[in-house]
Amino acid sequence: MTPNKEDYIKAIYEHGGENDVVTNKSLVKALSVSAASVTEMNGRLLKEGLLTHTPYQGVRLTPKGLQIAHKLIRKHRLWEVFLSEKLGYDWNEVHADADLLEHASSDALIERLDLFLGEPQYDPHGGVIPNKDGTTEKLDHTPLVELKTGTHFIIKEVNDQQEFLEYLLHKNVQLGNEYVLKEIEPYEGPLTLQSTEGLETLISHKAAFKILVKIVS
Amino acid sequence: MTPNKEDYIKAIYEHGGENDVVTNKSLVKALSVSAASVTEMNGRLLKEGLLTHTPYQGVRLTPKGLQIAHKLIRKHRLWEVFLSEKLGYDWNEVHADADLLEHASSDALIERLDLFLGEPQYDPHGGVIPNKDGTTEKLDHTPLVELKTGTHFIIKEVNDQQEFLEYLLHKNVQLGNEYVLKEIEPYEGPLTLQSTEGLETLISHKAAFKILVKIVS
């Protein structure tokens, strides 16, 4: 499927476009389009005042762009809750369908869906659902990769890419589980986690960026 | 919003494209596009083998096109049930949102939604929901306009255009209500219905095409 404006905005947001400049290159990868297409779309979104652009540097969302991003994330995550809780999807299946539905949801529909679902705060991967007014509660979760050995923590939020969730499933990593970080291999080697039952799991350095945790001690 | 292929197919189906040839003119009206656009889209759908075309006559769905139409109607109507039963929409509010959602629903999603809703047979306006395999139960409902005075009947299905449903609401006509057709004004004048409680309502000739009933006696 060819991405549209909304997908670009969301991708920029997800790559840190709220606070930092996001490079074309990362958008090329995220959206699977050519570099030329990204340049062109940047131009369009710039003209609409949704982002600022520093040539050869990248783009950053304006408040207006940010609001659209928040709204999209809200829609996406509420649909994820619906798919998971009401239709019985596994947490690694919800992403693709939510991605379609989010673009086809009127604001009124989303507010009713929110009520129907009981105004949930988190999606199935622990992501915070932005409020109706576009504000998002900031959680002080830490990327697993930043922890020191010996730290006890609880898994709070994970990236929602299908393949990544399958990886975690395979590793038996779930939201809410508690672990100790036993060891960190140098040179971006894997991290060894030990669950409270004593089981050990290896998590790659790259994956450790996508797992957010709450430090227990 | 600009209609896409799917909207054309659905519109052709809804104008009788299963059995009759549908004119460009009626599609122009239904989709609010120019005549040139209809001609052009006909060409595209023809090339894909979804319809047959008789120049200056109109188009008709092929089995392949028909299957797509059935699938779309299934998606549309299941979403209507969801919006009405789960999200508390009134029956005259469901159409627009269902129209968006139907294009953003994977087949897998729809089957899960169907189960979640309890495999409903009818949408909120009494429309039959096509089966998974694309077949549709044929109901022998009669358009109100074809009845003779004195006939007793029950309202079974109505057209789902927002404005029409508002008209019916205004007239206090609801699915399941029983009436007698008291009088038919000549020259396409209104029809007088009398409810079982004795209340009389006037229904326009044009509206009487869009109300399907089951004859009681």
Place this chain on the structure above:
DNA sequence: TACAATTTTTAGCTTACCCTAAAAATATTT
């Protein structure tokens, strides 16, 4: 500092939808 590599931008073309205006075909009325 200069050359090489990478990244971004520009140029030019494609597709799927849209449109208006004019030409062609069909249908209706006189």
Place this chain on the structure above:
DNA sequence: AAATATTTTTAGGGTAAGCTAAAAATTGTA
């Protein structure tokens, strides 16, 4: 049957997305 009206088609353009290939700018390295 001819003239008029309606409908459909063709011709020529437009916009929003995409692409490749080449040029320009920046960044990294020797």
